Amino acid sequence: MNADTDQRQLLEDLLAGKHRALARVITKIENRAPGYRSLVSELHRHTGDAEVVGITGSPGAGKSTLVDKLANYYREQGETVGVIAVDPSSPFTGGAVLGDRIRMASNVGDMDVFFRSMSARGTLGGLSTATTDAVKALDAFGKDKILIETVGAGQNEIDVVKSADTVAVLVPPGSGDDVQMLKAGILEIGDVFVVNKADLDGADRTVQELREMVHMQEDNTANLATGHHGADSVGERSGGDEADGEGDSENEDGADEDGEDDWHPEIVETVAKDATGVEDLVETLADHRAYLESSGQLEEKARMRYAEEIRNLLRDDVGSLLEVEIERRGGMEQLVEGVVARETDPYTVADEIVEPLEDCLDE
Amino acid sequence: MSAEQESQSIRCLVAKVGLDGHDRGAHVIARAFRDAGFEVIYSGLHNAPDEIVQAAVQEDVNVLGISILSGAHNTLVPKIIDGLKEYDAFEDTLILVGGVVPDEDKAELKEMGVAEVFGPGTPLEETIEFVQENAPQR
Incomplete structure (x- = not known):
C-alpha cells in the first residue's frame, strides 16, 4: 500500500520535471525493482x-x-x-x-x-x-x-x-x-x-x-x-x-x-x-x-518496435515461469544429471517442462 | 508479473574535485570497486562541485567517492553536499572522501555528512567492505 503511494509520488515528480525522480525511475528500471513494470506502463501514455x-x-x-x-x-x-x-x-x-x-x-x-x-x-x-x-x-x-x-x-x-x-x-x-x-x-x-x-x-x-x-x-x-x-x-x-x-x-x-x-x-x-x-x-x-x-516509416518503425517489445517481454516472462517449473523439478543441476547419464536428453527434458504450459493453452 | 528477477548493483561515482592532477588513487579505487562487482562511474579530473552534483543526481549512485589531494576539502565538500541537498539526493547517498585530510578536519567533514574519510594506505578491502555494508538500498 505504502509502496503504491511512493510509486505514485515518484511518477508525479518525474512528470513534474524533478531530476531526482527521473534518475530513480531509471534505477528501478535497471534493477527491475518490484513495481517497475507498472511504473513503465504508466509512463507509456506520456511518451x-x-x-x-x-x-x-x-x-x-x-x-x-x-x-x-x-x-x-x-x-x-x-x-x-x-x-x-x-x-x-x-x-x-x-x-x-x-x-x-x-x-x-x-x-x-x-x-x-x-x-x-x-x-x-x-x-x-x-x-x-x-x-x-x-x-x-x-x-x-x-x-x-x-x-x-x-x-x-x-x-x-x-x-x-x-x-x-x-x-x-x-x-x-x-x-x-x-x-x-x-x-x-x-x-x-x-x-x-x-x-x-x-x-x-x-x-x-x-x-x-x-x-x-x-x-x-x-x-x-x-x-x-x-x-x-x-x-x-x-x-x-x-x-x-x-x-x-x-x-x-x-x-x-x-x-x-x-x-x-x-x-x-x-x-x-x-x-x-x-x-x-x-x-x-x-x-x-x-x-x-x-x-x-x-x-510513414516512423509509425511503421514504432509498430515494429512495439511488437518486438511485447515479444521480448513475453520471452522474459515465459522464461521466468519456466525457471520456476525447473526448480519444481529439482533444479537445473538435476536435469543435467539425467542428460549426462544418458537417461534422457535435452529435447525430452524441454518437452516435459513445457508440457504443463501447453496443456493450459489447449484448454 | 510474478516472475521478475531483481538485479541490484551498487553504483558508485568516483570523482576528483579541485585542481590537483593526482588521479592514481581514484583509478586504483575505481578498478578495485569494479572488481568487487560495483558499477563505477568515473568522471575524470578537475571536476567542479556542481559537475559532481549533476553526475551523482543523474546517475542515482548509492555511493559518492570524492578524491581530494589538494587540501581544499573544507571548501569543496560543503559545496557538493549543499548541491546534493538541493536535489534531494543527500539523504540516500553514501559520501566518502579519500585523500590527505588532517585529523581535525575529519571530524568536521563527518559532521557535515561525510560517512567516512579514507587516508593514504587504507587497504582496498577495508573501503570495499565499508561500501558493501553501508551503501543505501535503492
Whole structure:
C-alpha cells in the first residue's frame, strides 16, 4: 500500500520535471525493482514526443565526444537532451567502469542534459528492454532529443540502437578492413554514417569506401526487389541519390509501396573534438527524421518496435515461469544429471517442462 | 508479473574535485570497486562541485567517492553536499572522501555528512567492505 503511494509520488515528480525522480525511475528500471513494470506502463501514455537517435561505433571512434557536441548543439537551439550511454560490464563480477561521462565536458553543470550511464548487466535481451524503458522515462520527462550511445559489438548492442528512430554509425578513418567487417552487422542498421576524426589521414579513403559500400548495398536490395515484384524500373533507382524522387512515378505496382523516396544512407564527416561538422550531422539527422515522418516509416518503425517489445517481454516472462517449473523439478543441476547419464536428453527434458504450459493453452 | 528477477548493483561515482592532477588513487579505487562487482562511474579530473552534483543526481549512485589531494576539502565538500541537498539526493547517498585530510578536519567533514574519510594506505578491502555494508538500498 505504502509502496503504491511512493510509486505514485515518484511518477508525479518525474512528470513534474524533478531530476531526482527521473534518475530513480531509471534505477528501478535497471534493477527491475518490484513495481517497475507498472511504473513503465504508466509512463507509456506520456511518451511519443522525443526524437531518438542511436549512436554506435567501435571503441575509440569518438562516440562520447560526438554525443557531447551534439547535445551541446541541441541545447543551443533551446532543446532539452537525454543521453543514455551503455558500456560493457564484466561477465564475471558484474562490475563495470562507465567512463563516457568524462567526455561530457561541453554540458557540465547543465541539468537539462540528462546523462545516464548504463552497464550491460548480464541477462540476454535484458539490456535492450532496460534501455527502451529508460528512453520512455526520458521521453515522458519531456526531453526533446534522446541520444543512445553504445559500442556496436554484439547482437545485444545492436538491439539497443535499433530502439532508436535514426541510427548513426561512427567509422574512424583508416579502418580499411574494419569497414569490410562492418558490412555484416552494422551497415544494415546505419541511416547515417559518420566518418569522425575526419582531419586524420585516410579519412577521404574511408568516406570513399563507405560510399561504395552503400551503393553495393543498394544494388543488393534492388536485386531483391526485382526478385519479389518483377519490376523493371528498379535498376534505375540505384543509379544515384537524385534519381529516387522520380523513380517511383514509373512503376505503379507493388514495388513502390514502401520503396518510394527510399532513404539512402548519408555519409557525414566530423571532427568531434572541435565540433567541426556537427551542424552537418544535425541537419542530416533532421533530414532522416523528416523522411521518416513523410514516408510513414516512423509509425511503421514504432509498430515494429512495439511488437518486438511485447515479444521480448513475453520471452522474459515465459522464461521466468519456466525457471520456476525447473526448480519444481529439482533444479537445473538435476536435469543435467539425467542428460549426462544418458537417461534422457535435452529435447525430452524441454518437452516435459513445457508440457504443463501447453496443456493450459489447449484448454 | 510474478516472475521478475531483481538485479541490484551498487553504483558508485568516483570523482576528483579541485585542481590537483593526482588521479592514481581514484583509478586504483575505481578498478578495485569494479572488481568487487560495483558499477563505477568515473568522471575524470578537475571536476567542479556542481559537475559532481549533476553526475551523482543523474546517475542515482548509492555511493559518492570524492578524491581530494589538494587540501581544499573544507571548501569543496560543503559545496557538493549543499548541491546534493538541493536535489534531494543527500539523504540516500553514501559520501566518502579519500585523500590527505588532517585529523581535525575529519571530524568536521563527518559532521557535515561525510560517512567516512579514507587516508593514504587504507587497504582496498577495508573501503570495499565499508561500501558493501553501508551503501543505501535503492
